[in-house]
Amino acid sequence: MNMEKNFEPQSFETSIYAEWEKNGYFTPEVDYSKPPFSIVIPPPNITGQLHMGHALNNTIQDIIVRHKRMQGYSTLWLPGTDHASIATEVKIVDKLREEGLEKEDIGREEFLKRAYEWKAAYGGRIVQQLRRLGCSLDWSREAFTMDERCSKAVREVFVNLYRKGLIYRGSRIINWCPHCRTALSDAEVEYEPQKSNLWHIRYPYADGSGYMVIATTRPETLLGDTAVAVNPKDSRYADKIGKMLKLPLTDREIPVIADDYVELDFGTGCVKITPAHDPNDFEVGLRHNLPVIRIMDDSGVINENGYAYKGLDRDEARKRIVSDLGEQGLMEKIEPYEHNVGVCYRCHSTVEPIVSKQWFVRMEPLAKPAIKVVRNKKISFIPERFEKIYFNWMENIRDWCVSRQLWWGHQIPAWYCEECGEVIVEKHDPEKCPKCGSVRLKRDEDVLDTWFSSALWPFSTLGYPDETEDLKYFYPTNLLVTAYDIIFFWVARMIFSGLEHMGEIPFPEVLIHGIVRDAEGRKMSKSLGNGIDPIMLIDKYGADALRFSLTTGVAPGSDIRFSEDKMEPSRNFLNKLWNASRYVLMNADGINLPEFGSFNYSSADKWILYKLNRTVKEVNAYLKKYELGMANAKLYDFIWSDFCDWYIELTKPALYGESVNEKARTLSVLMYVLKQILKLIHPFTPFITERIWKECGDVGAIMLETYPSYSKKFLFTAEFRRFEKVKDVIRSLRNVRAEMGVQPSKKIGVSVCGEAESYIRRNEVYLKKLAGVETISYVKSKADVSGKIVSIAMADGEIFIPLGDLVDFKKESERLEKELRSVENEIRRGEGMLSNAGFVAKAPEALVEQERRKLEENKLKREKLVKRIEDLK
RNA sequence: GGAGGCAUAGCUCAGCUGGGAGAGCGCUUGCCUUACAAGCAAGAUGUCAUAGGUUCAAGUCCUAUUGUCUCCACCA
Numbered sequence: 001m002n003m004e005k006n007f008e009p010q011s012f013e014t015s016i017y018a019e020w021e022k023n024g025y026f027t028p029e030v031d032y033s034k035p036p037f038s039i040v041i042p043p044p045n046i047t048g049q050l051h052m053g054h055a056l057n058n059t060i061q062d063i064i065v066r067h068k069r070m071q072g073y074s075t076l077w078l079p080g081t082d083h084a085s086i087a088t089e090v091k092i093v094d095k096l097r098e099e100g101l102e103k104e105d106i107g108r109e110e111f112l113k114r115a116y117e118w119k120a121a122y123g124g125r126i127v128q129q130l131r132r133l134g135c136s137l138d139w140s141r142e143a144f145t146m147d148e149r150c151s152k153a154v155r156e157v158f159v160n161l162y163r164k165g166l167i168y169r170g171s172r173i174i175n176w177c178p179h180c181r182t183a184l185s186d187a188e189v190e191y192e193p194q195k196s197n198l199w200h201i202r203y204p205y206a207d208g209s210g211y212m213v214i215a216t217t218r219p220e221t222l223l224g225d226t227a228v229a230v231n232p233k234d235s236r237y238a239d240k241i242g243k244m245l246k247l248p249l250t251d252r253e254i255p256v257i258a259d260d261y262v263e264l265d266f267g268t269g270c271v272k273i274t275p276a277h278d279p280n281d282f283e284v285g286l287r288h289n290l291p292v293i294r295i296m297d298d299s300g301v302i303n304e305n306g307y308a309y310k311g312l313d314r315d316e317a318r319k320r321i322v323s324d325l326g327e328q329g330l331m332e333k334i335e336p337y338e339h340n341v342g343v344c345y346r347c348h349s350t351v352e353p354i355v356s357k358q359w360f361v362r363m364e365p366l367a368k369p370a371i372k373v374v375r376n377k378k379i380s381f382i383p384e385r386f387e388k389i390y391f392n393w394m395e396n397i398r399d400w401c402v403s404r405q406l407w408w409g410h411q412i413p414a415w416y417c418e419e420c421g422e423v424i425v426e427k428h429d430p431e432k433c434p435k436c437g438s439v440r441l442k443r444d445e446d447v448l449d450t451w452f453s454s455a456l457w458p459f460s461t462l463g464y465p466d467e468t469e470d471l472k473y474f475y476p477t478n479l480l481v482t483a484y485d486i487i488f489f490w491v492a493r494m495i496f497s498g499l500e501h502m503g504e505i506p507f508p509e510v511l512i513h514g515i516v517r518d519a520e521g522r523k524m525s526k527s528l529g530n531g532i533d534p535i536m537l538i539d540k541y542g543a544d545a546l547r548f549s550l551t552t553g554v555a556p557g558s559d560i561r562f563s564e565d566k567m568e569p570s571r572n573f574l575n576k577l578w579n580a581s582r583y584v585l586m587n588a589d590g591i592n593l594p595e596f597g598s599f600n601y602s603s604a605d606k607w608i609l610y611k612l613n614r615t616v617k618e619v620n621a622y623l624k625k626y627e628l629g630m631a632n633a634k635l636y637d638f639i640w641s642d643f644c645d646w647y648i649e650l651t652k653p654a655l656y657g658e659s660v661n662e663k664a665r666t667l668s669v670l671m672y673v674l675k676q677i678l679k680l681i682h683p684f685t686p687f688i689t690e691r692i693w694k695e696c697g698d699v700g701a702i703m704l705e706t707y708p709s710y711s712k713k714f715l716f717t718a719e720f721r722r723f724e725k726v727k728d729v730i731r732s733l734r735n736v737r738a739e740m741g742v743q744p745s746k747k748i749g750v751s752v753c754g755e756a757e758s759y760i761r762r763n764e765v766y767l768k769k770l771a772g773v774e775t776i777s778y779v780k781s782k783a784d785v786s787g788k789i790v791s792i793a794m795a796d797g798e799i800f801i802p803l804g805d806l807v808d809f810k811k812e813s814e815r816l817e818k819e820l821r822s823v824e825n826e827i828r829r830g831e832g833m834l835s836n837a838g839f840v841a842k843a844p845e846a847l848v849e850q851e852r853r854k855l856e857e858n859k860l861k862r863e864k865l866v867k868r869i870e871d872l873k
Numbered sequence: 874g875g876a877g878g879c880a881u882a883g884c885u886c887a888g889c890u891g892g893g894a895g896a897g898c899g900c901u902u903g904c905c906u907u908a909c910a911a912g913c914a915a916g917a918u919g920u921c922a923u924a925g926g927u928u929c930a931a932g933u934c935c936u937a938u939u940g941u942c943u944c945c946a947c948c949a
Contacts, residue, residue, distance in 0.1 A: 006911070191947075216949060263948055271949045340947060385877065392876070392945065553886050561885065569897055572911040583908035629887065633896070648908075738915040744904055829893070838929025847892060
């Protein structure tokens with residue numbers, strides 16, 4: 001046995017992981033004699049560093065995966081990373097700027113070269129950090145969303161969707177980030193409340209007969225107005241419809257039109273229509289055939305359609321326009337106004353709705369079957385309530401803008417013939433135009449949304465579009481584990497992609513967990529600086545302690561508050577496990593243990609074996625339901641309270657006693673229970689269990705062992721109940737000692753009377769060891785005991801303890817009175833229930849029986865207490 | 874505007890399909906008892922947000938209210 005006095009995870013975690021990986025324990029075989037179990041990791045961004053969210057997400061997955069592996073499944077947990085198109089590109093661009101360069105200066109090829117260099121340098125960080133956490137990922141199958149396999153899948157899917165008419169190119173209003181200079185999907189826009197104004201502007205009639213007042217939050221878009229709309233039912237403006245207005249600050253005239261989209265009771269009831277810069281206005285424009293005038297370029301600067309404001313940044317233009325309108329007497333009023341403004345989820349710049357030619361995925365035909373499979377439970381969300389969020393999104397989904405004006409990503413496989421304008425979308429790069437034969441082809445510059453490739457992750461990583469062995473064996477995967485914040489971005493898109501391209505769901509279950517928040521309940525974020533670095537915690541407390549802390553008190557779907565002080569209880573618990581193991585192993589050193597089960601168990605042995613068996617049952621049940629917090633609690637309680645506080649103490653008389661046989665027998669039970677414990681908790685705390693396992697004298701790794709399962713051969717129910725009574729006696733004795741102020745070192749003598757004698761006689765050794773009892777005598781009644789005594793009342797007997805001068809009659813009588821009160825409360829409760837005809841008639845028989853028994857016992861107890869109290873008087 | 878979560882001990886939270894309120898931390902008291910002071914033992918602390926309802930029985934199910942957090946939509 002070679003274990004330090006305290007648990008020091010730093011000394012073994014890294015080497016144990018290296019050994020697991022080297023031996024290929026994480027790499028499953030395609031083996032049809034075993035059931036498969038597979039999970040694909042939510043691929044972290046290559047730009048990322050491990051944060052608490054990753055730590056939680058991957059701890060959950062690893063626990064499930066290790067449990068399944070030990071249960072005999074051919075288990076694949078497939079790792080990989082995401083190229084994170086925008087996030088990475090932003091990093092590279094920033095780096096270039098430090099050198100005083102723009103990406104256009106170096107060109108696409110050089111830019112991509114630098115991006116790959118960056119990926120090579122930093123993209124592996126998070127992958128190493130996952131190893132520190134202990135994740136049993138199959139690194140031999142590691143994927144990257146831009147590697148050859150995934151890229152092939154992307155191309156295949158894009159072309160197939162295009163041929164089916166599910167991908168099209170068109171001019172639509174999209175969300176444009178002027179900072180990142182790319183289009184964004186709806187999901188990539190976040191909304192923030194912002195204090196601004198509602199500007200009321202006068203639009204004069206062209207015939208000079210006065211003006212209309214329109215209200216707007218974006219006065220600069222006035223330059224692109226092509227109409228003003230009113231509600232057709234609005235009597236205030238009925239006679240104005242069709243009239244022309246002079247658009248302020250320009251030389252253009254625009255019509256007043258009628259459209260239902262305008263609300264009667266908001267603002268002035270007149271809305272300026274800017275089809276090029278507002279999604280609703282765009283729709284109105286289509287209905288009324290209005291011209292679409294773009295007034296801003298890709299960086300948010302006013303373009304040649306902006307008259308005097310050309311060249312101004314959008315913010316500057318707003319200021320100038322507002323002041324110019326004021327000078328011309330066209331500003332009716334300015335009201336302070338708070339409203340939601342869309343911002344880029346990456347850089348938080350205000351998003352500009354802009355008309356632009358982009359590629360879109362037609363969502364309706366894809367969403368329908370994806371809704372159906374959740375509706376009919378082919379896929380279930382855990383907890384179920386997240387299905388509502390999913391339906392809500394899927395049922396109101398709009399077409400997905402998938403083109404991005406970036407360089408880092410999957411370049412769209414579309415070519416335009418410069419001779420005839422033909423659009424060519426092919427799996428292989430075309431050499432000439434199939435229509436006119438021209439070789440003057442120009443490839444589309446744009447790349448795809450990062451999530452386009454993530455959507456294919458469950459099958460692209462397994463080899464799609466090739467029919468690989470992995471794909472056949474491991475697809476569909478069995479489970480997806482993720483936080484609720486990417487249900488739209490990722491989960492929903494994987495579901496419709498799996499159905500469309502594989503003809504099958506990607507996974508039958510989606511386990512949703514919450515977000516890790518700080519001690520105040522705020523999201524951990526860079527800007528707040530309230531994040532905790534999991535690697536720092538691992539360095540300080542060990543990965544096992546982090547994993548255990550993260551699964552303490554968690555329930556599916558709910559957020560957890562985390563602060564460093566949650567680490568100590570876990571670390572202490574692992575130290576406890578460490579030292580309990582030391583106790584067993586130290587004593588077992590050099591001793592020839594009999595085979596477990598080849599002897600008669602003691603009452604204490606049967607008690608712990610019964611409890612262990614029950615714990616095994618519960619832990620398996622909770623793991624099956626993904627109730628990791630509950631499984632964690634059961635393990636904690638069993639190991640600390642039952643095994644350490646009771647059973648280990650109970651074994652001490654045997655281990656430190658004379659009998660070699662008894663010692664060996666006890667040790668074999670200790671060793672058996674310890675090994676079962678190590679296996680049980682291994683999925684939660686893989687490192688410490690592997691480390692201790694090495695000391696247990698077995699060959700091989702614990703992670704290859706079979707997970708414990710419930711067994712009927714340990715159903716010692718009667719013995720278990722009897723031993724619980726022994727424990728109660730010990731507890732009562734300790735309580736009396738403490739209350740009466742008996743020195744811990746002072747041994748006491750006790751006299752037992754009643755039926756309790758039978759089980760106390762057989763367990764005397766435990767009373768002596770655990771309750772500081774020296775002598776035990778058995779008497780017929782209290783009359784046989786002399787001197788000043790305190791007493792303990794049980795249903796089936798009494799214990800008298802002569803304590804001489806330590807007995808304070810007043811104190812003793814108070815103690816007994818208190819006990820009596822609580823027993824009487826119990827009796828009242830029991831009688832109340834049993835006198836209720838409804839309860840006796842309708843409650844389960846066993847429950848009624850149990851209540852009757854308890855009532856009977858309490859009455860016996862009361863009788864004794866009353867008598868003792870009388871005696872004291 | 875729509876949807877959902879949460880409200881339990883001083884703090885952070887468990888409590889699964891209804892059947893005598895739990896843990897960790899903190900607090901009080903006593904102990905370095907040959908695995909562990911990162912520990913041991915004995916304690917104290919709760920109108921389970923409020924009001925109704927269903928039920929023999931409600932922290933648990935239903936309705937409403939209050940407080941709080943989140944998501945979706947985005948009316949200029």
